[in-house]
Every structure is written in C-alpha cells, then in structure tokens.
Amino acid sequence: MxxxxxxxxxxxxxxxxxxxxxxxxxxxxxxxxxxxxxxxxxxxERFETHRQILESKLKKGESISPHVLKMIGLFENMERLDAGYSIEMAIDIILHSLHKGYDQFKMNYNMLSMEKTLTELYGMLK
Missing domain, CATH: 1.20.5 (Single alpha-helices involved in coiled-coils or other helix-helix interfaces)
Known part of the structure; x- marks a missing residue:
C-alpha cells in the first residue's frame, strides 16, 4: 500500500x-x-524462519554442533530477508534453546558478560 x-x-x-x-x-x-x-x-519465508528459530530446542543426547549450525543458518537467512537479529539477541536465543545440561555454561557466559560472535559461541559450546 x-x-x-x-x-x-x-x-x-x-x-x-x-x-x-x-x-x-x-x-x-x-x-x-x-x-x-x-x-x-x-x-x-520470514515468518517460517522466525518460527523455526523460536521452536528450536536441543534435546538431551543430541549433538550441539548441528543444532548451533542450524540456528546460525536461520539467523543468516533472517539477515538476508532484511529482518536480522542483533548478535546479542541471537546468542540469547541460542542459549535459551539449550537443555538443562548447559545451565552451568549459560550461567558462566552471562556472569562473565562475554561479547562473542556466533562463531565464537559455537566454538565454546563445541
């Protein structure tokens, strides 16, 4: 319009x-x-990608690598669609998607106020 x-x-x-x-x-x-x-x-496509991001959850026993790589790809797709997330928001969403076994990692990450890229976060989680 x-x-x-x-x-x-x-x-x-x-x-x-x-x-x-x-x-x-x-x-x-x-x-x-x-x-x-x-x-x-x-x-x-924006709606579907956003839905996938919000519904992504790592289940106990699943490998972290494919999960985080998939999420990074979804964030890159949103950027391509001119609806990108800030790095901080993307990291918060990835951390939120992790199961309880990563609670200590999440607490340490947030307490140390780390400023990392998505690739650096992936390396730390791997």
Missing part, C-alpha cells in the same frame, strides 16, 4: 493495451504485480 501497488490485487490484468490502457500502464501493472508476489513470498 505504501508504494501504491495494491491495485494489482483488485484489478484484472488487461488483455492488450487499448485506448484507456497504454503499454506503459500494462508494464506498470505487471511490475507491481511481480513486486507484490515477491513481497508476499519474503513475508512467508
């Missing part, structure tokens, strides 16, 4: 340019329609 392209949702695509519809108008309609389609796909 901000870009004034919502008309493509309500109007039929013209078959061919006529006196009322010029080729430029047809091109404008096709461009706006394509932009709305990609916007909708990106919104769906």
């Amino acid at each position: 901000q870009e004034k392209k919502e008309y493509v949702l309500d109007e039929e695509i013209p078959d061919a340019p006529s006196e009322e519809v010029t080729q430029a108008a047809l091109n404008r309609w096709q461009t706006a329609n394509r932009d709305n389609m990609f916007l909708e796909q990106a919104q769906t």
Whole structure:
C-alpha cells in the first residue's frame, strides 16, 4: 500500500493495451504485480524462519554442533530477508534453546558478560 501497488490485487490484468490502457500502464501493472508476489513470498519465508528459530530446542543426547549450525543458518537467512537479529539477541536465543545440561555454561557466559560472535559461541559450546 505504501508504494501504491495494491491495485494489482483488485484489478484484472488487461488483455492488450487499448485506448484507456497504454503499454506503459500494462508494464506498470505487471511490475507491481511481480513486486507484490515477491513481497508476499519474503513475508512467508520470514515468518517460517522466525518460527523455526523460536521452536528450536536441543534435546538431551543430541549433538550441539548441528543444532548451533542450524540456528546460525536461520539467523543468516533472517539477515538476508532484511529482518536480522542483533548478535546479542541471537546468542540469547541460542542459549535459551539449550537443555538443562548447559545451565552451568549459560550461567558462566552471562556472569562473565562475554561479547562473542556466533562463531565464537559455537566454538565454546563445541
């Protein structure tokens, strides 16, 4: 709506340019329609990626490496979709996703107020 392209949702695509519809108008309609389609796909992908991030939980007995690498990949995907998380927030979410066996690690990490990258956190957990 901000870009004034919502008309493509309500109007039929013209078959061919006529006196009322010029080729430029047809091109404008096709461009706006394509932009709305990609916007909708990106919104769906953002929603799904965000859901996966929030639902990720490491279960007892599972390996830490694939879990953290998967989460880092999800955070990178959100960044690509222009909906990135801050490093601090991403680390908090990863730490929260760990099972109780990592409680001592989480306490030490937070008490020492470490400022690490996601890759450094991965190395520490590994």
